[in-house]
Amino acid sequence: MDQNRSAVAHLLRRAGFGASGAEIDAAAKAGYEATVTALLAPTGADPGAAATPLPGFPAMKVPKKGSAQSDYQMVGWWLARMAAVTQPLVEKRTFFFHGHFATSIQKVASPGYMVQQNQTMRTLGGGDFAALAHAIVRDPAMMLWLDSAGNTLKAPNENLARELMELFTLGVGNYTEDDVRAGARALTGWRLDGNGKATLVPKLHDDTPKTILGRTADFDDTSFVDWILQQPASPKFVTGRFWDRFGMPGPIPADVSGRLLAAYGPNRDVTELLRALFLDPVFQGPQARYALVKQPTEYVVGVLRALKIKVDASADSKDNQALRTALNGLGQLPFYPPNVGGWPEGTAWLTTAASQTRFAFAQWAVAKGDLSQVQNSSPSQRIDAVAHLLGVDAFTDRSTAALNEVVAEPAQLVTLALLAPEYLVN
């Protein structure tokens, strides 16, 4: 097997949602480093993004009753966007941040706020992590999700202060319970006004000195976030999270950590962090290859892209419903993380129940998708054709034998290929 080609295919799976054989060939020709650059700094506007504009839901708290339809549209819209873009890393990174600052519409109830947060993660996701962290603390969806809207000095609410340190910036073990309580006081006084704007009500804000992580000062939300991000634990935590989801699960190897920390640097540059990650020899090496399981959203979007399925995300669309059914069954509906910790990873996705859902989804996708590449190949070449269509390096002998059972039927052949173990890993 062509090592350069399979390394580029690995890169395109991790930095995007996979690629067809033709796209892999083109990227391999351009070279690995040039592909990294193109992914991180794409030139020109993305026609796929332009074709899937943000749904114009009002950014305000809406009653739960009327929001079911916009909720369906919202999920369908993001999947359509992820399937349509030509610059996939933007969406992949946004999806990462959606799991990092995991917020669920279940409690927020407003599709408008959720889309607004989603867009904040998209526009700020490639820059200084601090800018994003500051924006998230005053993000309406987050303020409702972790109850900082309405947090007052009389009885501070610890929800946001705790998760900000535990899950967003520092990690467990890098702060104390006293820091949580003092942090909650720093975040007091915030309200959401009727237009979804975060406003500080000074008389509800605790402006007395607080001791947080060893320093005593009149912390407010801004200085609290700045101070957390200055802790040595923070860059380690943030780079470790990226490595865990884009690189390999488990603790980050010390040498990799050193390189990622250097790239992230004092400016907390997410794009430079990702560049270092994709160029890292461990990332490119054998240990990281297929070390992740495709998350359900990655899998579903990968299939939509491979089979050129154009998602209709309009209100009442059947696509919205079918995709929602699939992602529910697989356990990962975007905008519905199970809790503030985000989604699980690895073998948690490989359950008997998910296997059943994947089969039903593959049948739906094949009925809608473009199979011409496989249909136009002679039976003896069809297994190679489907590998090329899906960007699979190579099928094992086991899967080749299984695919041979249905080689006469292109639709069944593609269905099975979408279920092949080789296609489920990343």
Added chain:
Amino acid sequence: MDTVTRRRFLELSGVMSTGAFAAACSSSHGHPAAAPALTPGGPTTSGAQLGAAAQHSPLTPGQGVVVLVTLYGGNDGLNTVIPYADPAYHDSRPDLAYTAADVLDLGDGLGFNPAMTGLHELWQRKLCAVVRGVGYPQPNHSHFVSMDIWQTATPGEPTGSGWLGRWLDAQPDDQIRALKAISVGGTLPPLLGGTKTAGSSLPIGQFRLPRPGPLDNGFMALGQPSAQDSTLAAYASRDVADLFTVAKTFSPALASASTTAGKASGKTAGKGAGTAKTAAGGAAKAAKTSALAQQLDIVAECINASVPTRVYSVSLGGFDTHSAEKGTQSQLWGEVDKAVVDFQNAIAAGPHGKNVVTVLYTEFGRRVKANANEGTDHGTAGPVLVVGEPVNGGFYGEQPSLTDLDDGDLKFNTDFRSVYATLLDKVLGADPAQVLGQDQPRLAFL
């Protein structure tokens, strides 16, 4: 069709991620990554044999079954088993407190949340035990760490395996082991992941596999192991094999659950997350059917069909009530109450009703004092409820003091591993020391 058993496979592949909660803090928590060392061999079995074994080794009369109900988010124990007679309770949370007139009295100055009418009836029939003040030393206030502690039963040192996963590890390595621990829903909770094996999961809704023919043959063939597979691809392949095994064993029960649920609560229940006909309307309707009720319907049908499963895991989230707690929590308990009582009624009529013990737990209770949003922050000890025909109803453990607090939090007095040890010993007939590392005192609720 030769396939290694799930246990053997996991042994070979270095096993199991620890799932959602561990994943949330994996960078700091240091859970082991899969480190494969493939060696050939091991006992083999086939899907057909496995299905047959399940039919030929049904749950026998007298074999105990544990149904674990995990309440995610940290349920407020003080507004579940309410110390309504204690003035300190009312002083700490005036806007959240229930009065003597509100609660369903249990005696001892305690009462159930008003939403728990069905459970209160079970209490009166002595079929419901309340273990008070359950927790562990040096309580952790992180959802993810604390739930990890409860699910792995290792308060000191985090381990990568769940307590019932380790019980599964210790089961005979026979054909039905893959069926002995089941969770209902898409992903597997960490508590069912062992060091050598893991439980299986059932979909909400029925298994729908291809009819016999080339597609079916091909799909089944993807479940064959291949030496060329990466570790995770091998796991995925194993999962396909398990799908056929589990589908074969559980399909009759699932079909039945689907019909009963459909009858009981309109059209949406049995169809689960799947096939609602109109987008928005269907979703709204499905949302009204309690997710927990759907899961427990399936469990009841499986038990009544005598499938050889000894442990079931179901769950409900949403208990993280930092704001507007009173309404949210009582609504959730209304759902739990109805789902558990309906479940209890469904199995009471079946062949195993006398042997099923249902346990409700959460990762921590909440702070005694309310916060500014009429909610409560993360706390510590809380009650564990145990329900079923074999249960000796009543109170166990001491009610924690509301004035002798640990930095605003309740002090625990019953270690949660005592609850586990009692279940392992009395329901599963297992040696608690083997599963929990050390033995723990039994409680008399069984």
